[in-house]
Amino acid sequence: MQTRRQMLQRSATVAGLLASAGLMSLPGLALAADYNKAAFDAKTMADLMKALGAGAPVESKDVTITGPDIAENGAVVPLGASTSLAGVKSMLILVEKNPSILTAKFDVSDSVEAAVQTRAKMGQSSNVYAVALMADGKVLFAQKEVKVTLGGCGG
Structure with a gap:
């Protein structure tokens, strides 16, 4: 069973990978496009x-x-x-x-x-x-x- 600490560490790792790939900013770009x-x-x-x-x-x-x-x-x-x-x-x-x-x-x-x-x-x-x-x-x-x-x- 996964502990809360392990889940938060994995989430932070995934968020870091997405941010380094530039994917975290995509929703911000689409918010007010039109x-x-x-x-x-x-x-x-x-x-x-x-x-x-x-x-x-x-x-x-x-x-x-x-x-x-x-x-x-x-x-x-x-x-x-x-x-x-x-x-x-x-x-x-x-x-x-x-x-x-x-x-x-x-x-x-x-x-x-x-x-x-x-x-x-x-x-x-x-x-x-x-x-x-x-x-x-x-x-x-x-x-x-x-x-x-x-x-x-x-x-």
Whole structure:
């Protein structure tokens, strides 16, 4: 049976080997590789599309947004976005009245179903958007109003 001391010594040895091979720094490199500060600083959909280099968004029945009509707790509001269209490059979830309109961005490909879900913090009732950025440059969206009864941003 292995003692705690032996296990820690072996772990330290393995960590030392990985560090000497340069493998310990890989997760740090991948952490913020695609971080777009201008996109997360955007306050309106127009500013966001400009920061992403995308065109003007067009409402579409092919994009769907899911979420509660009334969220009892704004700290954890379940939201989802999906589309069955081919050629989707990214799916976005936007909350209009949050300090940063961009809540989530998911990069997808044709080999991945463009259906995503997350939980978002909402400080107040707001319109929520599901946006599909297409490979051909089109930007399609759907919107839904979500009412918040208890604010998640200090309310």
